Amino acid sequence: MNKRLLPAVQQSINPKKPKHWSLSLLDSMKDPDSIVKSTEKLVVIRDKYPKAKVHYLILPHEEISSIYKLNHSHVKLIEDFGQMYKKIQEDEDYSLKAGFHAIPSMQRLHMHIISTDMISPCLKTKIHWNSFTTEFFLPYDDVLRELKENGSIQKMTSESHKKLMSTELQCNQCSYKPKNMPQLKEHLRSHSI
């Protein structure tokens, strides 16, 4: 069996299959199974690989690829993100935080709404952890403030990115410093009892 033939076969069966993984949020935005809430300007979807008990994404219908494409004209849109975040929190029992990844992997601007327990089988790597628990995670309020003050978001350097991703593991709820990911995940369970 020639495995090189398989992608072509899959493509012909499903022509709408995205060309690249980084575009897959665009499909999720249209998938009724993923959509939690939808308004004229925004869509809320469940993250396909949640990193906590609650993990949603808020995205605009407008074709904005990332926070680095934002300008002063988008202040109202980002304020709408905040209103939606507020509504979601009102409906949830878990305490949620909202923010953007400094260097996102997926196209289409998206804000993470994630509970602080960080208990999920999809949370596997140090990069996952540091993406939500270090300064790589840009809190909603900070992004809105920067956009209002500067009319744009300052790009994080790749040096800062590298440094933050290699930050030693540190519990987000206490001073515990686990040796590895399995130890961290075991520890997190003790906070949720």
Add this chain to the structure above:
DNA sequence: GTTCTAGAAC
């Protein structure tokens, strides 16, 4: 972003 897996770490 995930999956897979070689080889480092234990």
Add this chain to the structure above:
DNA sequence: GTTCTAGAAC
């Protein structure tokens, strides 16, 4: 020998 991490993916 097993667990765990980190880099390639054509």
